[in-house]
Amino acid sequence: MILEMKVPSPGESIKEVEIATWLVQDGDYVEKDQAIAEVDSDKATLELPAEASGIITLKAEEGDAVAVGAVVCLIDTSAAKPSGDAPKAEVKPVAEAPKAEAPKAEEKKVAPAPEKTYATQAPSPAARKILDEKNIQPSDIVGSGKGGRITKDDAVNATPSMGTPTGGSRGSERTKLSMLRRKVAERLVSAKNETAMLTTFNEVNLTNVNKLRTEFKDAFKDKHGLGLGFMSFFTKAVTRALQLYPDVNSMIDGDHKIAYDFCDISVAVSGPKGLMVPVVRNAETLSFRGIEAEIKRLAIRARDGQITVDDMTGGTFTISNGGVFGSMLSTPIINPPQSGILGMHNIIERPIAVNGQVVIAPMMYVALSYDHRIIDGRESVGFLVAVKEGLENPTELLMDNNPKKALEL
Known part of the structure; x- marks a missing residue:
């Protein structure tokens, strides 16, 4: 027998909930009254207990907004409880097929970098004084003078660096706010x-x-x-x-x-x-x-x-x-x-x-x-x-x- 589990009403004024977390996976055997999911309403986070024992089939994804009374999963109550882990079939290694050689990409012609000389990023005396006052390193500036020399104008227009990443983590993570937090x-x-x-x-x-x-x-x-x-x-x-x-x-x-x-x-x-x-x-x-x-x-x-x-x-x-x-x-x-x-x-x-x-x-x-x-x-x-x-x-x-x-x- 297939039992349809519907979202119960958490309260009189609540019409919709959100699946915060599934506590089981599709195809798992669940026991009656076992917590199978956490659902968010706009007032609280509640656990959803299984209404019967059996194999569960999920019908909603985490983060889905589900109306009160909607079916969120099926439970096959006629399924027998597994007695233990079934032995895994032996997997024989398969010989890897030879990889076809990828065609070589057409080489792009790159303009040669300007030749560096003794003057490259070397400040003039006037530029050196200005850079020292600003606490700016000559290596942080591209000179516009002959041979890459840093001129007085380069130093006057230079601004201090706001910092350069030096190997530290700069990752970010985007997560959806729970229905409770949004409310x-x-x-x-x-x-x-x-x-x-x-x-x-x-x-x-x-x-x-x-x-x-x-x-x-x-x-x-x-x-x-x-x-x-x-x-x-x-x-x-x-x-x-x-x-x-x-x-x-x-x-x-x-x-x-x-x-x-x-x-x-x-x-x-x-x-x-x-x-x-x-x-x-x-x-x-x-x-x-x-x-x-x-x-x-x-x-x-x-x-x-x-x-x-x-x-x-x-x-x-x-x-x-x-x-x-x-x-x-x-x-x-x-x-x-x-x-x-x-x-x-x-x-x-x-x-x-x-x-x-x-x-x-x-x-x-x-x-x-x-x-x-x-x-x-x-x-x-x-x-x-x-x-x-x-x-x-x-x-x-x-x-x-x-x-x-x-x-x-």
């Missing part, structure tokens, strides 16, 4: 062109966050099997600030504003196929443990290529942590149709003034990019100040003055 590029350009995007900055003293992590991270790890990272503190600070400034948690739909009473936080993570932005649902209701567990789950799915369209659909606000790559300061781009994104950066110990004294503190620059069409300066600055306050006073503002209870210890 990301399209969305980023759209966000720049279709929103009135501005960015406001602030800095955060993370001394108190570091103290809490140092004091409780071991107990947190022992109790929950999770690391107590910065993302849970930032997510808690962001959800608190979003509730204080709800316009930052809203978005534009035509002539209307859609405001949300929940905080679905998109968290930008780096996966093998590029940037992924899975969503932590109802983050305002989650504890520190719940946030750390959900972020870990989504990060593992992104790393293993198991992230789904549903994991990345929605989101009312985004947090992007460029600090893990060493970024000191940046202006993150809004993740449409959202209206705001918070950029985290690296933590640097810097001297700051505290109560009239200079102290060294772990400081981080934070940036809020926002759509000025719906968020005014008062809301944007107030939101970022609220995030700063939550991170600088975490025990009071994020833990209700009870860190052990907040961390479920």
Whole structure:
């Protein structure tokens, strides 16, 4: 029996996918549920599992755009599984036929090169002075004087060489962008062109966050099997600030504003196929443990290529942590149709003034990019100040003055 395998729908709005990589070859025997291909949609890269066991016949090439529901391969389910490698037939060498002598090409007459003399590429005294000032070697210039001598005019008109290849590699490679990368590029350009995007900055003293992590991270790890990272503190600070400034948690739909009473936080993570932005649902209701567990789950799915369209659909606000790559300061781009994104950066110990004294503190620059069409300066600055306050006073503002209870210890 020949089974036709069709492209399943990765999501409601997706009409087409692209064959990124075939994981099997034409004529291979495949097992049921074995991953046979990776397909790119405009939202994620997904694995295509075999629907049955048998011999596979491919019907699409890598890089082909295929409509959802189209046949991409055939599986002969009646084919028996090979028990082992069949013995290869002995190949006898075949005597090589004598090659016919190629006809000699008609010799072309080449004009003789001009005879070199002692004057060839020898600069005149005036030319020598000019070349020395320009740091140009006489061997890099063709002289126009008698016998190839370099004249003053040759030296005046000479320009320094921009460099000559000296045996190093100068190759290049042209590869097609994946459908996911093309969609990301399209969305980023759209966000720049279709929103009135501005960015406001602030800095955060993370001394108190570091103290809490140092004091409780071991107990947190022992109790929950999770690391107590910065993302849970930032997510808690962001959800608190979003509730204080709800316009930052809203978005534009035509002539209307859609405001949300929940905080679905998109968290930008780096996966093998590029940037992924899975969503932590109802983050305002989650504890520190719940946030750390959900972020870990989504990060593992992104790393293993198991992230789904549903994991990345929605989101009312985004947090992007460029600090893990060493970024000191940046202006993150809004993740449409959202209206705001918070950029985290690296933590640097810097001297700051505290109560009239200079102290060294772990400081981080934070940036809020926002759509000025719906968020005014008062809301944007107030939101970022609220995030700063939550991170600088975490025990009071994020833990209700009870860190052990907040961390479920």
